[in-house]
Amino acid sequence: MPDLFKGGSLEMSTVPLPQEAASVAWGDCIVNKVAVIFVVIIFLISLADLFTVFPHLLKCISRWKANLELEHSVSLARTRNNVALVTALVLCLVADRWGLVSSSVRQGLRPEWQLAFTALLVGGYVLLRRLLYMISKFRSRNNEYASCLRNSMYNYQILLSLSMLVSSLALSAFRVPSAAIRVVLLVLAALFAALYLIRSSQIFAFRCNSFATFLYLCALEILPLGILVFVCLI
Numbered sequence: 001m002p003d004l005f006k007g008g009s010l011e012m013s014t015v016p017l018p019q020e021a022a023s024v025a026w027g028d029c030i031v032n033k034v035a036v037i038f039v040v041i042i043f044l045i046s047l048a049d050l051f052t053v054f055p056h057l058l059k060c061i062s063r064w065k066a067n068l069e070l071e072h073s074v075s076l077a078r079t080r081n082n083v084a085l086v087t088a089l090v091l092c093l094v095a096d097r098w099g100l101v102s103s104s105v106r107q108g109l110r111p112e113w114q115l116a117f118t119a120l121l122v123g124g125y126v127l128l129r130r131l132l133y134m135i136s137k138f139r140s141r142n143n144e145y146a147s148c149l150r151n152s153m154y155n156y157q158i159l160l161s162l163s164m165l166v167s168s169l170a171l172s173a174f175r176v177p178s179a180a181i182r183v184v185l186l187v188l189a190a191l192f193a194a195l196y197l198i199r200s201s202q203i204f205a206f207r208c209n210s211f212a213t214f215l216y217l218c219a220l221e222i223l224p225l226g227i228l229v230f231v232c233l234i
Helices: 019-028 030-045 047-062 067-074 074-097 109-136 144-173 177-206 211-234
Strands: none
Touching: 019 030, 019 211, 030 074, 030 109, 047 067, 047 074, 047 144, 047 177, 067 074, 067 144, 067 177, 074 109, 109 144, 109 211, 144 177, 177 211
């Protein structure tokens, strides 16, 4: 009888779990569940505002002056700001769910704190960018051109958030591997970031010469965006 227990085999996997298995933990976290429910509710509430501003946002893709036109309307700009806040929460959820923030700091946190860390990064980027604008000559709140420079980012952030949301849901429905979905979302982020920088340079060039445009773009847009990318990767 003792001879029966001398041999055996280990049935546990000796390789790391695939991404699909790891993603289950995100949905099992109670903090993430509550956050998803909350964001879905406020997103549905803001749908009317989204439908109002969305045609104007689409124009900002092909025409830089559409950003000025949107900012010229006080009611549209206010509606855009409200929608931007909601879609920023959507962006945080999507980025955290698909692991777009690969920071070692985030990986070392407990699951219930990882979403907060992702939101903190996004909020920190917005705050840093706003502080840089406040110490520049474009800090005026009454100047329509200065407001357009500060707030045009929200136009492209809304479009990026919606594109990421739709893409991730559609790809998940077709059971595309999580790694592939992550790549698609990163490509979308890169494309919209490039589009935003191009449109920002065109807005700067409307009032500034080429050299000043380059300096302002580097200091007010590329610097905070570069810091965000760097923090996401370390």
